Amino acid sequence: MPLIPERVRRWPRPWRVALFSLLALYALYLLAGNVFLNTPLFDAVTNRKPEKFTLETGPSLTLMPGHAFVWNIRIRGQANHTVYIFRADRASAWISLVHLFKREVRIPSIDATGVESEIERVEKAIPPPPRGDRGWNIRLDAIHSDSIRSGRFGKLLIVGQGHGTVGFQKQTKGGPSELFDSTAGFEQATISYDGMTLLDEAHIASRFHYPRHYRDEAPGLRKLGITFAELQMDGRSQAINIDTSGPHVKVGSMPAEARLNATLTMDRGLLQPGSRLVWRVPVHAGVHAPDRGLLSLQLDVAQDIRIQARLPRDPDTGSELDADLRVSGRRIPFEAPAELLPRLSGQVKGAWRFDSLNWIADLFVRKPWFRLDGGGLLQGDLKIVDGALAPGSRVDVPKVVAVSEVAGVRMQGEASAVGRIVEDAPPQAELQVAIPQFRAAPVDAPKTVLFDGKAMALTLRGDARLQQLRDGMRARLRFRDARVPDLTAYNRYVGGNNVRLLGGTGLLSGDVELDTSGRVGQGRADLRGRGARMQVAGMALSGDAQVQARLQRADLDNRQFDLGGSTVTLRNIQVDGAGDANWWGEVALRSGHIDAAAPYEVTAQADLRLRDAGPVLGVFAQRSDYPRWVLGLLDSGEVQATGQLRWRRDHLALDDLKAENDRLSLRARLDMAKAGKRGDLYVRWGVFGAGIELDGEQRSWHLKGAREWYDGRPRILPASPPQP
Known part of the structure; x- marks a missing residue:
C-alpha cells in the first residue's frame, strides 16, 4: 500500500509541497512541543x-x-x-x-x-x-x-x-x-476551623x-473594600463543645440537628439590605461539657446591622442569654475590626455559670498580675450606647478567689466582685473586688507569710468605651493594719549581713495605684514594727520602728523604684542590750532609688534627726577607746544630720555623713562589705578634734590635724549632684 494516497499524488506539485511542508512542521511541533513540556526546559522558562x-x-x-x-x-x-x-x-x-x-x-x-x-x-x-x-x-x-x-x-x-x-x-x-465575574460552590461540604467541624452536609454558592x-x-484586606460578593449557605450545624475539666480548656464539636442558613451580599465593603444569617448551635460548656441549650444567633441588615442572640434559661445552672445589638451603618472595616465598636449599641442580659472566671480580669488588665480563680455564676446586664458601656450596666460575681501579684508578692483570698458604670466624662467602667480575708507571700516562697489581714479592696477603673477599655485602666489596691507575724520574713528583701532582722512583729497598711500592666504608678506602705530586733553594722538594736514608704514611680518591667519622701522612725531603741531603751532616730529620704535588677542596688540621700550621736560613734570604736572629752559628747543632745547611702547585696556604703548640734560636729564615711568594714570618722568639740581610720578591726587615731587628714581621705561614693 503506497504511503501517499493516489488522490494526493494527483494534486499539483505546489499543493503537494505545501501539504508535506505542513506535515513536517506539525511533526516538528509535536516533537519540540512535547520535549519542551516534559523536560527541564519548561521549568527553566516558567520558574x-x-x-x-x-x-x-x-x-x-x-x-x-x-x-x-x-x-x-x-x-x-x-x-x-x-x-x-x-x-x-x-x-x-x-x-x-x-x-x-x-x-x-x-x-x-x-x-x-x-x-x-x-x-x-x-x-x-x-x-x-x-x-x-x-x-x-x-x-x-x-x-x-x-x-x-x-x-x-x-x-x-x-x-x-x-x-x-x-x-x-x-x-x-x-x-x-x-x-472577572466568578463563581464557586460546594455540595455536601464539611466546614471546619482549626480542626473543629462547624458545619456538614452544607450547600455553598458564591459569586x-x-x-x-x-x-x-487597595492593598491587602483593603481589596475587600472594592469587592462585590454574594454568598448563600445552608448546612447542618455541629454542637460546640467547651470542656474545662482539664488543666487546659478543650474546644471541639459534635454532631447535632441544628442548622445555619445565610444569604449575604456585600458591595464595596457594604453589607447590602436584605442580607441575613440565622445560626442555631447547641452549646455544651463547663466541666465535662454539659448541655447548656440551643443558642440562636441572627444577623439582619437593613440601614444598620442588627445582631440578636438567645439562649433559654437552664434551670439546673441558671445560665441564660438575651442580647440585642445594633451596628450603625453597613460598612465592614476589614482592616481594623475594632472600628466597629464605636458604632455598637444595644443590650446584653444574662447569667452564666463559669468554671473559670479569669477572663473577666483579662478585660481590664494587659498582663496577668491580677486574676480571678475558680468558677461561679456571673450575672450581668450591660447597656451599650455608641460603643461605650452606659450607666445602669452591672456585673455581679458573688464568690471567687482573687489573686494579685505585684512586685514579686502574691496576695490572695476569697472575694466578691461588682462591676458598674460610673457617670463621668467620659463614663467610667469600675470593677470593685472586695476581699474580706487575705494572705500575702513571696511568689517564689508561697509558704512564707509576709502579712495577712482583713478587708482588702481592689478597684479597677477606666474608660467605659469598649475600644479604650484596657488602655487607660487604673487599679487601686488598699488594705489596713494587716498582721506581720514575723519580721524575719523580710530579710529576703534586706539582703546581706550588714543589716539583718532578728525578730519582732508588726502591722502593715498599703495603698498603691497600678496601671493595666501591673506597673506601680504611685503608692505608700506603712509598716509599724513592735519589739523589732535587728543587727546593723555589727550593732544589736531592739525597739520599735515605723517605715513609711512613699513610692513616687515604679517600672516593674525594668525593676526600678523611686522612694523619695519615705521616712523611717525608730523609737525606744536599745543598743547592744546596754543602757536604757529610750534612744530614737528619724530618717527622711530626700531622694531614694531602688534598682532591683541585677546587681541589686539602693541609693539615697537622707536627712536625719538623732537623739544623740552615740550609735554613730559606736560603729567606729568601743566607748572606752574614745578620749575623755569625746565621751562627754555621747549624750550631747539632739543631732541634725545628712548623708549619702548606697546599698548592694552584702555591701553597705555611707558617705558625706554630717552631724551637727550646739556642741558636736561630726563627719564620717563607712564601707561595709563581706571582707569587713573600713571608714573614716572626724569628730570635733570646740578646739578639740579627733579622727579615726577604721580598717577591719584595726583603728588608727589622728589627733593632730584631724580635719585636714579627714578632708584628704578618698571618698567612698561619688559626690552626689546638688539638689534643685
Whole structure:
C-alpha cells in the first residue's frame, strides 16, 4: 500500500509541497512541543523566580499549537505576606498565540479536575514591586472545574463536591489587576476551623468580582473594600463543645440537628439590605461539657446591622442569654475590626455559670498580675450606647478567689466582685473586688507569710468605651493594719549581713495605684514594727520602728523604684542590750532609688534627726577607746544630720555623713562589705578634734590635724549632684 494516497499524488506539485511542508512542521511541533513540556526546559522558562512563583507538572501532552494536557499540577506563588497553592490532577488549556506578540499571555479557557487550593498568611514577606505599566499582561478568562475537592483559607477548611469558574487578569511588574465575574460552590461540604467541624452536609454558592486597580490603591484586606460578593449557605450545624475539666480548656464539636442558613451580599465593603444569617448551635460548656441549650444567633441588615442572640434559661445552672445589638451603618472595616465598636449599641442580659472566671480580669488588665480563680455564676446586664458601656450596666460575681501579684508578692483570698458604670466624662467602667480575708507571700516562697489581714479592696477603673477599655485602666489596691507575724520574713528583701532582722512583729497598711500592666504608678506602705530586733553594722538594736514608704514611680518591667519622701522612725531603741531603751532616730529620704535588677542596688540621700550621736560613734570604736572629752559628747543632745547611702547585696556604703548640734560636729564615711568594714570618722568639740581610720578591726587615731587628714581621705561614693 503506497504511503501517499493516489488522490494526493494527483494534486499539483505546489499543493503537494505545501501539504508535506505542513506535515513536517506539525511533526516538528509535536516533537519540540512535547520535549519542551516534559523536560527541564519548561521549568527553566516558567520558574525563573521560584521565590515568587513555581509551577510543577507531571506528564504533559500537546497535539495542537496553543493547546496542552497537563497532569499532576502544583502551583505555588507568594505576594507580600500571602502564599497561595493550587493542585490539580489534570488540566487542559488553550493559549492564544497571537497575543504573545502583544506581550500578553492570554488563556481563554482552562478546564481542571481534582482541584485543591490553599491560601495562607506567612511572616516573611516578599515586597511587591512599585507601580508600573511595563510588564507582560496575564489574562485567564475562565478557569473552570467541576471537581473541586477542597479549599483552605488560613485555618478555615472546606471539603466537599465543589465547582467553580474564575477569571482574572494581572500585569506583571507592578501593573493593575482585575477579577472577572466568578463563581464557586460546594455540595455536601464539611466546614471546619482549626480542626473543629462547624458545619456538614452544607450547600455553598458564591459569586464575586472586583474592578481593575493597582495594588497600592487597595492593598491587602483593603481589596475587600472594592469587592462585590454574594454568598448563600445552608448546612447542618455541629454542637460546640467547651470542656474545662482539664488543666487546659478543650474546644471541639459534635454532631447535632441544628442548622445555619445565610444569604449575604456585600458591595464595596457594604453589607447590602436584605442580607441575613440565622445560626442555631447547641452549646455544651463547663466541666465535662454539659448541655447548656440551643443558642440562636441572627444577623439582619437593613440601614444598620442588627445582631440578636438567645439562649433559654437552664434551670439546673441558671445560665441564660438575651442580647440585642445594633451596628450603625453597613460598612465592614476589614482592616481594623475594632472600628466597629464605636458604632455598637444595644443590650446584653444574662447569667452564666463559669468554671473559670479569669477572663473577666483579662478585660481590664494587659498582663496577668491580677486574676480571678475558680468558677461561679456571673450575672450581668450591660447597656451599650455608641460603643461605650452606659450607666445602669452591672456585673455581679458573688464568690471567687482573687489573686494579685505585684512586685514579686502574691496576695490572695476569697472575694466578691461588682462591676458598674460610673457617670463621668467620659463614663467610667469600675470593677470593685472586695476581699474580706487575705494572705500575702513571696511568689517564689508561697509558704512564707509576709502579712495577712482583713478587708482588702481592689478597684479597677477606666474608660467605659469598649475600644479604650484596657488602655487607660487604673487599679487601686488598699488594705489596713494587716498582721506581720514575723519580721524575719523580710530579710529576703534586706539582703546581706550588714543589716539583718532578728525578730519582732508588726502591722502593715498599703495603698498603691497600678496601671493595666501591673506597673506601680504611685503608692505608700506603712509598716509599724513592735519589739523589732535587728543587727546593723555589727550593732544589736531592739525597739520599735515605723517605715513609711512613699513610692513616687515604679517600672516593674525594668525593676526600678523611686522612694523619695519615705521616712523611717525608730523609737525606744536599745543598743547592744546596754543602757536604757529610750534612744530614737528619724530618717527622711530626700531622694531614694531602688534598682532591683541585677546587681541589686539602693541609693539615697537622707536627712536625719538623732537623739544623740552615740550609735554613730559606736560603729567606729568601743566607748572606752574614745578620749575623755569625746565621751562627754555621747549624750550631747539632739543631732541634725545628712548623708549619702548606697546599698548592694552584702555591701553597705555611707558617705558625706554630717552631724551637727550646739556642741558636736561630726563627719564620717563607712564601707561595709563581706571582707569587713573600713571608714573614716572626724569628730570635733570646740578646739578639740579627733579622727579615726577604721580598717577591719584595726583603728588608727589622728589627733593632730584631724580635719585636714579627714578632708584628704578618698571618698567612698561619688559626690552626689546638688539638689534643685
